[in-house]
Amino acid sequence: MxxxxxxxxxxxxxxxxxxxxxxxxxxxxxxxxxxxxxxxxxxxxxxxxxxxxxxxxxxxxxxxxxxxxxxxxxxxxxxxxxxxxxxxxARYRAGVVIDHPRAFQLPGVLAPLTLLSAEDGYGGRYGVVWDRRAGLLTATLRVVPASTWLADRTDTDTWVACWGNWLASLGHQRAVRHVTVTVDTAPEPGSTLADAVSAMIDPRAPAPARLIIGEVVNTAPAAAADVDTRMSVTFDPKASPTAPKDLLDAVAELGRTLEGLESRLGLCGVTVVGRATAAEIAGTIRTAFDPDARGEVNRLLSRPSSQEVLSWADAGPVHAVEYTDRYVHDSGISVSWAWHEAPRQAVHSNVLARLVAPGPYPKRVSLQYRVLPAAQATKVLESEVNAAAFRSAFRRKTGRDETARDAHDAARARQAAAEEAMGAGVCLVSMYVTVTVTDEGELRRAVAHTESAAESSKIRLRRLWGSQAAGFATTLPCGICPPDLTSRWRH
Incomplete structure (x- = not known):
């Protein structure tokens, strides 16, 4: 059986x-x-x-x-x-011939950010996005998750359990502000295969052999899936126990923190390919703003001198206009959603497969985890249980019957408090989805396709009316967190 x-x-x-x-x-x-x-x-x-x-x-x-x-x-x-x-x-236009240190600033919530390049201690370098306003540092890990389709069920359950333990461990690292996992998919521009084959062909090879290889490349599918999975870790130097004195010490502390996080991801079914370089981060942002440049950006990143070719000045758009329901930027038009309601029922480990799977349009799906400190988690869950008891007492006083949803919510609150008492972590989870088209006539079809995929994943998405630019930026490897932006506006 x-x-x-x-x-x-x-x-x-x-x-x-x-x-x-x-x-x-x-x-x-x-x-x-x-x-x-x-x-x-x-x-x-x-x-x-x-x-x-x-x-x-x-x-x-x-x-x-x-x-x-x-x-x-x-x-x-x-x-x-x-x-x-x-x-x-709501409008942005870059200054191209302006001799000013802020001429290449990115639009909207990305404006205070700048890109740094740091040494990883092993002879390589990686990119760090520095928020000059809040002092936060964000580094991005390039990862490859193991597929659950061909894996044994026991392995899949182990990966999920280890991922929960990995998130719970963040509750003991106060300097880690939040972690954003993004699955970036897009139709392959068709030039990757041709570039890869042409770089491997020996010019001294016989002409018939080169002709056959050329015909194979020409008759191969022109478009395939381009999938990139990354994990962005946002670090708050002010919350670090070591209290870094300056930016150099803060980046060094970030590097040490990343080493500890990377070493434990292997148990979660995730292979860390490496830390994203400054050029790769700039290329990712540039591709998001200008999807038509994906092939050219991939070609530049494949060169050994990509660090000198792509910089923060190349990441931003030439122009961008935010509307209430969409975000128009360079060669693309994007629509962003936020997670409105989680699945009400229990789900399987592959519940997000349809949503994150490659489709006919460029799409980014980001899950953002804000793990509460271990000391704060206990107080939060106790207040949640007390709040549920208060609502129940108020209903009895007013003579109202308890609904099934209220009873279920109270049971969930007690269950979470019991699990936290046994060592589980408490995490605030949010999701952001962005889809991009290059033709305005395809926008409605792309929106319907994305919302349908979310419904099949038992997730309700809400369109970010009036916050399209912020939602677009959240799915980029820049450490943008909308709740933090809201608290800054209130203060």
Whole structure:
């Protein structure tokens, strides 16, 4: 009898003690306003004729939801988008002949970034993206994951378990801010095979042999899958126990951290090919902004002198325009989504296979892991359990029955707390997907194809209305984290 196929689950949306679908802060604000209205109505009932309508309108805007988002939040995002567009923040055009140190700055949230080249200690070099505003450093590992299609089930389960342990170990490394795993797929431009064969042909070979090889190359499929898997590790020097004094010490500490992380990835079914060089990072970003240049960028990266050919100045676009529903840049038009809801049921280890598989359009799928420190994880899960108990007590007080989803959520919160007590880590997971086309007429088909692939993976994606540029940048090896950007804006 065949063994049972193992399934995975247990994730849940982080929730506070909010009521009526509100978060904790909005709940206390609502209760405070309601209490103030009651007191005011007792002392000066006549004022309610003037203050009542604004309070009711504000409550409706905060409670009524469209697609799970309050109407007030949608209105705020729309106003912010209108204000930014009016001030010209949604358009970018590079200065080509400008003698200025900031002439080749990238657009949007990529503006404060610059690219460094560091030694790896073994005679090689790798690229580091430095966020000059936040002080974060991001290095990218080029990896090749083992396929689960032909692997034994036991091996697959072991890889998944080791990956969970690898993420849990990040909770003891405070300097690691977050890890982003990206699967970048695109139709192969057709020049890779021809370039590879032409570089291996001996010019002294007989003419008939060279003619036969040329015919084989010409009759071979013109397009194949171009797949690149990478893991970007973002390092916060300010959180490091060694307290680096300057940028040089911070990069050295990042290199030592990467060595420890690389050595344990082999148990997760992942082979580390190497650390991405500065030229490879610049080429990846350049290809994302200008998909028509993929063949030329691949050709340049195959040269031994690629470090001198591709630099940070070549990474950015010549022009870029952000619309509410898409991002237009050089030769491409991109649409980005964010993970709205995880699968509600338990899934198999290959649940994301359809979404990350190569398709007819360039696509990047990024999973971002923000592991909570081990000391903070216990407090967070205890607060989640207490919040679930508070909501249950509030329902009993108000005479409302507990729904099946509420009961399931409370059970998940208790299960997570129990697993953390036994040594498991706590991780905040988010997903971002970007698809790019070179012809605007193919945009609707590409969007439908991507959303269909997500549905088959039991995942609900939400289009990043008004945040297309930020979503596009998150899937690049630059260490962009939207929650961090939101907290910076609030502060």
């Amino acid at each position: 065949a063994g049972e196929i193992r399934t995975y689950g247990g994730w849940r949306r982080r929730r506070g003690i909010g009521l009526l679908g509100l978060d904790t802060t909005a709940t206390f604000v609502t209760l405070g306003v309601a209490l103030a209205a009651v007191v005011l109505g007792t002392v000066r009932p006549g004022l309610l004729l003037y203050l009542g309508p604004p309070i009711v309108i504000t409550g409706v805007l905060g409670l009524v939801r469209v697609g799970g988002t309050p109407v007030a939040m949608l209105a705020l995002v729309r106003v912010r988008w209108w204000w930014g567009s009016w001030r010209g923040h």
